[in-house]
Amino acid sequence: MKLRSLHNAIRFVVIPSLVMIYASNTMAASRIHRLADDQYQLRLSKSRADPITILQVTDQHMGKKGFWRQDLETCRRTRRLVEQYHPDLIAITGDLLTGEKYFDDLLILYAMEFFDGLKTPWLYVYGNHDPEGGTGRDRIYEIFSTSEWGMLGFHTTPDGQRKYDYLIDVLTNNEQTPQWELYNFDSGSEKGNKSIKQVQLDWSQKRSEESKQKYKKTIPAVSFFHIPLKDYQDMWDDPAIEKFGECEEKVCYEEDDGSVYQSFLNVGNVKACFCGHDHYNNYWGIHHGGILLAYGHISGEATNYNWPTGGKLITLSSNADINVQNVMPDSVMMRLERK
Secondary structure: HHHHHHHHHHHHOOOOHHHHHOOOOOOHHEEEEEEEEEEEEEEEEOOOOOEEEEEEEEEOEEEEOOOOHHHHHHHHHHHHHHHHHHOOOOOOOOOOOOOOOOOOHHHHHHHHHHHHHOOEEEEOOOOOOOOOOOOOHHHHHHOOOOOOOOEEEOOOOOOEEEEEEEEEEEEOOOOOOOOEEEEEEEEEEEOOOOOOOOHHHHHHHHHHHHHHHHHHOOOOEEEEOOOOOOOHHHHHOOOOOOEEOOOOOOOOOOOOOOOHHHHHHHOOOEEEEOOOOOOOOOOEEEEOOOOEEEEEOOOOOOOOOOOOOEEEEEOOOOOOOOEEEEEEOOOOOOOEEOO
């Protein structure tokens, strides 16, 4: 079935209540601008002095056969979080989709339409399960690229490979200089490619240098990806570092060797990293060198979790301070004890 036909099916059959968002030109068109294959501009209607809020959701694992009730509850809880906290941006940090892909393109379209229906800008990075099941990164990108509110970009490596890493410049009102920059990475899924690789770091270093030259200063940055860095385990194991939240499984950093964190330190613009992947971890802390490392809080009802599902509320201030907290819907906030 062609993409256009599938798109019509999801619009008019699966969730007809969302049809209205296509009937008018929403403010998304004026807020989200694609500047290049690997770069977006997100302009927020707020004062530069106002904090920027991001709701991170992760590891929904939507589309498992027989788990439609859990998927429905995942969507309801995510919608409630957006209604409660009114974030400026939603960050989806991977494994949004199950690996089986029983529903193929229809599942991807449903997920896209759900997040578009929240009428809040959203970014997406691949998890290790998202490309599984025969769908692949390129097909997910093809569908997500039709989104009215979503952002997913790519760059092409010197040897012709497409890497789904991209930059979002976040500006407020009529400002011409970004308040924050968001570097979003595909941390891989296949053996030999289950971490952020040097060619991806070369891309981010190049983009960071271009930013410094253009704006004559270093714009503070945040990075989103799915698979955690080795440094998450190093930080948890260090008793001298204050941590918040829970660690109930060993950090599954796959093939990372510490080079990503070192690259971020060398460039000097990244102030915080946010990941998913490990369902039983939701902690955060400031690692050696001053970068905040934070897990998301499990969002999917159709997978394994130890706590009520929810998200991570991230607040970025104009003075480059960052505050994070685990949140759950229905006015229940979970701020776990310090470790």
